[in-house]
Amino acid sequence: MKQAYARSIPAAWRRIARMFVALGDEHRQRILLMFERGERLNVGQIVAASTLSRSAVSHHLRVLREAGVLKSEKVGKEVQFWPDAAAVQTALAAVQDYLASHN
Numbered sequence: 001m002k003q004a005y006a007r008s009i010p011a012a013w014r015r016i017a018r019m020f021v022a023l024g025d026e027h028r029q030r031i032l033l034m035f036e037r038g039e040r041l042n043v044g045q046i047v048a049a050s051t052l053s054r055s056a057v058s059h060h061l062r063v064l065r066e067a068g069v070l071k072s073e074k075v076g077k078e079v080q081f082w083p084d085a086a087a088v089q090t091a092l093a094a095v096q097d098y099l100a101s102h103n
């Protein structure tokens with residue numbers, strides 16, 4: 001048993017954990033699933049397609065962006081969001097590598 005990890009999670013795993021925590025919420029899952037391949041959406045578009053208030057959507061977008069699930073760019077007065085598939089794939093690969101090394 002590696003007792004060092006019983007008290008402290010390595011920094012790399014903390015980043016991965018934030019991503020999985022962000023993806024653990026059903027509202028955030030629905031927001032992520034709204035994106036078509038290569039599509040960028042702004043807050044207004046996501047609000048119009050969801051049952052959430054603008055402030056709730058903004059909160060969920062912030063959580064997803066800070067976790068590395070979404071990227072964003074300000075274009076004029078709007079902020080556009082799109083999924084960062086590479087970051088999510090990297091997180092999943094790290095978990096797969098860990099599991100593979102422990103079989």
